[in-house]
Amino acid sequence: MFASSRRRPRLAVGCALAAIAxxxxxxxxxxxxxxxxxxxxxxxQTPASREADALVDxxxxxxxxxxxxxxxxxxxxxxxxxxxxxxxxYANAETTLAFSQDLELWGRxxxxxxxASADAGTSSLERNLAVIDTAGRLxxxxxxxxxxxxxxxxxxxxxxxxxxxxxxxxxxxxxxREPVLRGIQAESEAASARATLDEATAExxxxxARLTAVAMLPAPVTAIKASLLDQAPIRAxxxxxxxxTVRVAEARLTAAExxxxxxxxxxxxxxxxxxxLRRFEAEDATxxxxxxxxxLPLFDRNRGNIDAARAEYRAADARLAQAKQxxxxxxxxxxxRLSASTSRVSAADAGVTAAEEAYRLSRVGFDAGxxxxxxxRTSRAxxxxxxxxxxxxxxxxxxxxxxxxxxxxxxxxxxxx
Numbered sequence: 001m002f003a004s005s006r007r008r009p010r011l012a013v014g015c016a017l018a019a020i021a022x023x024x025x026x027x028x029x030x031x032x033x034x035x036x037x038x039x040x041x042x043x044x045q046t047p048a049s050r051e052a053d054a055l056v057d058x059x060x061x062x063x064x065x066x067x068x069x070x071x072x073x074x075x076x077x078x079x080x081x082x083x084x085x086x087x088x089x090y091a092n093a094e095t096t097l098a099f100s101q102d103l104e105l106w107g108r109x110x111x112x113x114x115x116a117s118a119d120a121g122t123s124s125l126e127r128n129l130a131v132i133d134t135a136g137r138l139x140x141x142x143x144x145x146x147x148x149x150x151x152x153x154x155x156x157x158x159x160x161x162x163x164x165x166x167x168x169x170x171x172x173x174x175x176x177r178e179p180v181l182r183g184i185q186a187e188s189e190a191a192s193a194r195a196t197l198d199e200a201t202a203e204x205x206x207x208x209a210r211l212t213a214v215a216m217l218p219a220p221v222t223a224i225k226a227s228l229l230d231q232a233p234i235r236a237x238x239x240x241x242x243x244x245t246v247r248v249a250e251a252r253l254t255a256a257e258x259x260x261x262x263x264x265x266x267x268x269x270x271x272x273x274x275x276x277l278r279r280f281e282a283e284d285a286t287x288x289x290x291x292x293x294x295x296l297p298l299f300d301r302n303r304g305n306i307d308a309a310r311a312e313y314r315a316a317d318a319r320l321a322q323a324k325q326x327x328x329x330x331x332x333x334x335x336x337r338l339s340a341s342t343s344r345v346s347a348a349d350a351g352v353t354a355a356e357e358a359y360r361l362s363r364v365g366f367d368a369g370x371x372x373x374x375x376x377r378t379s380r381a382x383x384x385x386x387x388x389x390x391x392x393x394x395x396x397x398x399x400x401x402x403x404x405x406x407x408x409x410x411x412x413x414x415x416x417x
Contacts, residue, residue: 036226055127062120063116063117066116072099073101075098091281098274098289100273136406142224147395155200161380208221243331243407243409245323249323259313276289344393358383
């Protein structure tokens, strides 16, 4: 009775393990992703980069437009024509052809060009910042895809180890050295490992899809060959005033100051000069006309626009002060995170080495019957957790490198590629 009752669960466990193992034998075709360096070289083709380039082109076009002088105005005027009495018909008419030109006094054109040039400089710095942000996003998506692939590989290896341990437990059950319950537990552990692998595979496929979309690749990515997680971060210390966000804030402050000058000059009268030729039909004679016109600043002195420009300047100055404070704090935080993540990677690698040795010794002891299945399962779980912790540590190091690279105005890992 005992032998037959043992055989039925063993058979069920063996069939379940065979079904799980069969799913691992399917062939895999991989389409490796381009290297991070290759993707970084094509960064200018991304939508964010193209948008930033277009905004720079628009700003430069406004500078060219600001340099253009206003067009002259031509006017043709007829007086004393087609009236009554002596003004019947066109015989006594006076016809005047005149041209008028805005003189743009008070440095109006120079201030307009300076304001447009300041806006163009801001757009150029914003484009550089947008490119850096895009490079950081690309590095993060690439590293996350690689991390997801490693986790899937670790889950696959964990399933392989669980199946091997389950077979060993099944052999002990068959020999009568372990109760049937151990075989059922082994089947449950293998099924759990299979579920973990399915979840990790789904996360890997989703990460590959995100990388394909962000990098604008023509074919879906199914594998990553060139590692970014193993890249060593670089340190390029720069001054706080050269941080891209600070430089953008400074450029915006300069542009706001230029707009104050424009508003002040626009409050002055806009002088227009004119010259013309008048034809006197009755006398069959001609004469020149000339004059100057300007508005009288009785009601509108552009005070509202001047006050608004000054308020915008104060706001830009406050944003610059905030940007400098943030740059100092963010640099200290990013440097600390990078140092901590580097130490974490070293510790995690040491933990993996220790966990591998512990699992090897546990497996030897289990096969010899010196330790229990519970101890073997614990050492296997510790090994899998240690390897996943090593992946997490490398991903944290990449994130720290991305944050520091943005503050230093460069692409992540730019010095290593």
